Amino acid sequence: MKVLQVIDQAYRTTTEEQDDTILWLTQSMRGAGGDLMVLLSGHGVHYAISRERQPALTLGTWRQTQPAELPRDIANLVESGVPVYAIQDDLEERGLGGLALQNGVRPVARRAVAELYEQADQVWHW
Amino acid sequence: MSDTKTLTFAFMEPPFESERTVTFFRLLDAALDRGAGVRVFAYEGAVALAFARQQPHGNAVHHRDSEEEDHPLTKDWIAALQEKARSKGIGFEWINCGLCVDERGVNDVIEGCGRGGPPDLWRYASEAHNTLTIGTR
Numbered sequence: 001m002k003v004l005q006v007i008d009q010a011y012r013t014t015t016e017e018q019d020d021t022i023l024w025l026t027q028s029m030r031g032a033g034g035d036l037m038v039l040l041s042g043h044g045v046h047y048a049i050s051r052e053r054q055p056a057l058t059l060g061t062w063r064q065t066q067p068a069e070l071p072r073d074i075a076n077l078v079e080s081g082v083p084v085y086a087i088q089d090d091l092e093e094r095g096l097g098g099l100a101l102q103n104g105v106r107p108v109a110r111r112a113v114a115e116l117y118e119q120a121d122q123v124w125h126w
Numbered sequence: 127m128s129d130t131k132t133l134t135f136a137f138m139e140p141p142f143e144s145e146r147t148v149t150f151f152r153l154l155d156a157a158l159d160r161g162a163g164v165r166v167f168a169y170e171g172a173v174a175l176a177f178a179r180q181q182p183h184g185n186a187v188h189h190r191d192s193e194e195e196d197h198p199l200t201k202d203w204i205a206a207l208q209e210k211a212r213s214k215g216i217g218f219e220w221i222n223c224g225l226c227v228d229e230r231g232v233n234d235v236i237e238g239c240g241r242g243g244p245p246d247l248w249r250y251a252s253e254a255h256n257t258l259t260i261g262t263r
Contacts, residue, residue, distance in 0.1 A: 001252050012262060013170065021138075021170060022261070025244050032245035122251065124136070126261035 002035045004120035010043035014068040015057055020047065022126045023073045030080050038077060039108070039116060040086040047074055048086035049099040071102060078104030085116060132163035132217060134254035136247055138262045140171030141200040147175070150260055151203050158210050163217035165254065167247040168239075170262070173222040175200040176239040177232040201236045208238050221246045 007022050014020055026036050040048050050071050056064040078084055089110040091097045101107060108116060117123050135154065139146045157164050168175060182197040184190055204220060211218030221242040227233055235241075251257040 003251065003257075009261065009263065017170075025169070025247070028244035029248045032248050034248045122257050124257065124259040126138075126259055 001121045002037065002119065004037045004039055004117060004123045006039045006041055006123060006125040007044040007047070008042040009126065010046045014054060014070070015064075018064075018066050018068045019073055020068070020070060023047075023070070023077065026082060027073065027077055027080070030077070030082055036082050037116070037120060038082060038084045039113070040084065040105075041090055041113075042087075043094075045086045045090045045094065045096065048084075048091065048101045048105045049096050050074070050102070074102050074105065078102075087113065131161075131255035132165060132253065133157050134165045134167070134247075134250040134257040136167045136169055136251075136257065136259040137172045137175075138170045138260065140174050141177075141180070143171070144262075146260060146263075147200065151200070151207070153258070154207055155210070158207065158214060158216065158218070161214070161216060162255070164207070164211065165217070165219045165250045166221070167242075167250055168220065168222045168226075169247075170223070170226050171230075173226045174230060174232045176204050176220060176222060176235040177201060178234045178236045204239065205236055219250075221250075 005022055005026050007020070012021065026038055030036055047070050053069045054067040056067045058064070074084060084105045085108045086101060086105050087110050088097065088107040135150065137150050139150065141147060154164050154166070178201060180199040180201045182192050182195065182199060184192040185195045188195060208218050220239040222235060222239060224241045224243055227241060
């Protein structure tokens with residue numbers, strides 16, 4: 001079975017969980033033998049051009065030591081054999097169309113998304 | 127061998143925050159009505175749905191004490207669906223993401239709800255007729 005994980009929400013709990021929970025879930029299921037793809041859509045396309053680790057949160061005397069590293073997490077997914085796509089139209093709508101994508105992230109036109117869905121047995125829209 | 131189909135649900139919303147939670151439970155109930163087995167992977171805030179220490183309370187604004195208010199609790203909804211599935215002879219399984227449970231301190235869950243991780247979601251999905259994911263917004 002092949003599953004397409006559609007990540008439409010960006011930066012959801014990334015400060016508290018120190019990762020994106022769906023990227024984490026995908027990586028974990030990949031480790032368990034899952035056959036997965038990732039599609040970054042909507043605000044999720046920000047992950048495709050992210051280059052830096054999240055800034056650490058400081059609250060009073062408490063300081064975060066391990067903020068999220070989304071570029072690392074995307075790179076690890078690609079390296080593990082999970083194809084990662086980003087919708088080009090959503091990048092352009094957000095003024096991100098001219099920026100280089102992270103290594104391994106593939107742009108896909110919105111009109112081609114249906115073909116991507118066809119490649120999966122199940123599509124999980126988060 | 128039963129030919130009853132099984133549906134997998136992955137859910138992220140906590141109790142008492144979002145209408146999605148009620149909709150999710152109505153979907154589970156409807157699935158059981160149609161004779162489908164149900165398997166739930168509760169992720170992130172959804173692990174609190176099965177927390178055993180949920181307590182009903184009265185409501186002074188409603189002029190009702192705790193008994194009269196009969197406040198809804200998601201742990202009771204899960205228990206009711208477990209009972210419904212049992213009475214129909216179909217499966218109803220519930221696994222909480224263990225790490226999500228730990229970080230929230232909601233380890234004390236009602237009977238019939240287990241602890242697991244993403245491999246369990248993958249197993250549930252691989253064996254199910256189909257899977258519905260409901261993320262937070």
